[in-house]
Amino acid sequence: MWWLRVVCVSFALLATATTRAQEPVVTCRSCNSVGTFPCSKHGKDLGLEADPMVRRCSVAIECKVCGGALKVDCRQCRRPDVEAALAERQGLLREWLERQRVAVDDAVGHRTLVHLETTHCDLVCGIKPLMVGKVKFDTHQLAHLYGQRIEELRERFRTAFELTDDELPGRLRVYMFRDGKEHGVIGPRETGMGTAGSIGLKQMGPEFVYSMWQDPRSLADDEQLHRNIVHNVTHLLLSQMLPMRWIGNRSHGWLDEGIAHWFEDQVTGRCLNYCFEEVLVIPGSGWKNGKWRTPVRVMVDEGTLPSFAALSTKNTDQLTFEEHAASFAYVDFLLTTQGGAKFRDLVRAAKQGQATRDALQTIYQWNPLTIEAPFQAWVRATYPPPGR
Numbered sequence: 001m002w003w004l005r006v007v008c009v010s011f012a013l014l015a016t017a018t019t020r021a022q023e024p025v026v027t028c029r030s031c032n033s034v035g036t037f038p039c040s041k042h043g044k045d046l047g048l049e050a051d052p053m054v055r056r057c058s059v060a061i062e063c064k065v066c067g068g069a070l071k072v073d074c075r076q077c078r079r080p081d082v083e084a085a086l087a088e089r090q091g092l093l094r095e096w097l098e099r100q101r102v103a104v105d106d107a108v109g110h111r112t113l114v115h116l117e118t119t120h121c122d123l124v125c126g127i128k129p130l131m132v133g134k135v136k137f138d139t140h141q142l143a144h145l146y147g148q149r150i151e152e153l154r155e156r157f158r159t160a161f162e163l164t165d166d167e168l169p170g171r172l173r174v175y176m177f178r179d180g181k182e183h184g185v186i187g188p189r190e191t192g193m194g195t196a197g198s199i200g201l202k203q204m205g206p207e208f209v210y211s212m213w214q215d216p217r218s219l220a221d222d223e224q225l226h227r228n229i230v231h232n233v234t235h236l237l238l239s240q241m242l243p244m245r246w247i248g249n250r251s252h253g254w255l256d257e258g259i260a261h262w263f264e265d266q267v268t269g270r271c272l273n274y275c276f277e278e279v280l281v282i283p284g285s286g287w288k289n290g291k292w293r294t295p296v297r298v299m300v301d302e303g304t305l306p307s308f309a310a311l312s313t314k315n316t317d318q319l320t321f322e323e324h325a326a327s328f329a330y331v332d333f334l335l336t337t338q339g340g341a342k343f344r345d346l347v348r349a350a351k352q353g354q355a356t357r358d359a360l361q362t363i364y365q366w367n368p369l370t371i372e373a374p375f376q377a378w379v380r381a382t383y384p385p386p387g388r
Helices: 002-022 040-049 080-108 139-160 180-191 222-240 253-268 277-281 293-302 321-338 340-351 356-364 372-382
Strands: 036-038 054-057 071-073 114-118 121-125 130-132 135-137 172-177 200-204 208-213
Touching: 040 054, 040 139, 054 080, 054 139, 071 080, 080 114, 080 180, 114 139, 121 139, 130 139, 130 222, 135 139, 139 172, 139 222, 139 253, 172 180, 172 222, 180 200, 180 208, 200 222, 208 222, 222 253, 253 321, 253 340, 293 321, 293 372, 321 340, 321 372, 340 356
Parallel strands: 121 172, 172 208
Antiparallel strands: 036 071, 054 114, 114 121, 130 135, 200 208
């Protein structure tokens, strides 16, 4: 009878399932059934490569054992799915590195540059070994250090202006070369600008690129190099911030340079970078040794500080040294006393074509004349006078 056959089949299936459930699970004692081991050939650098922000690193990819996957197959057990995924990963990494080598290394004549891809930045590094504090970092370690620093700067920027991650779309591309010849080849190609002996070149939209070389006269150590990267990458972030636009040539030089100086000061404690190299040939280009709060206080006390009305209509390349310092101080004042959200809205208004005087009135209820009294009172209360 049909119902009897159904019962028999049901008992047979139940018996099979019970038997399978009782079968012992075989575990690979070598890899604990994961199917892979961490690659042992990276030594102390494995921590650099395993950082969650690191997506790809040329030094890791050139490992003859793991090919950049940071894992090797377990020979004691069979995991076809794991083996296939590992092989696919290694193939994709090799293809990526070859594209990088052809595009950059072959253009400069040698395949020794370190290529690093982090969460938000594509970094090419050829910087010679440097002392970082009391430890000497080689080029590979410097690439990871500066990749981390750029990611930290981006997060600091995002937090200061109370932005969502989506409001800084796209990727940063940074080239750090050890000599001017390499920068002279890649910089103009990537930014569309000529070098003319320039230390650094930027493209601030639609792609966000900074190319520089380590001029020993001005970037001899890690502190100077770090400060340069902070200043110039801040310009990229400011231009990248929605709506994407560079405002330094739209009568908003005080914002363009003031913000870059502010982050330079926040991260490194000094402001020593200027974006137009013509400024650097003028005597006093290391104005007040980059420490600007006391000189700004002196100008306020003496009544010689540039007026905000004049300052707020200039382009970046029109600013004097005193106006660079004043721009930094006004940004410092607005961010410190009024918060990042309002300042973000001021920057957005400037990017949308509003004059500073109109945006200032709408957001802060000040105009270029009335902002000076509260600003100067704040400077007197917070910026140290000479001798302190």
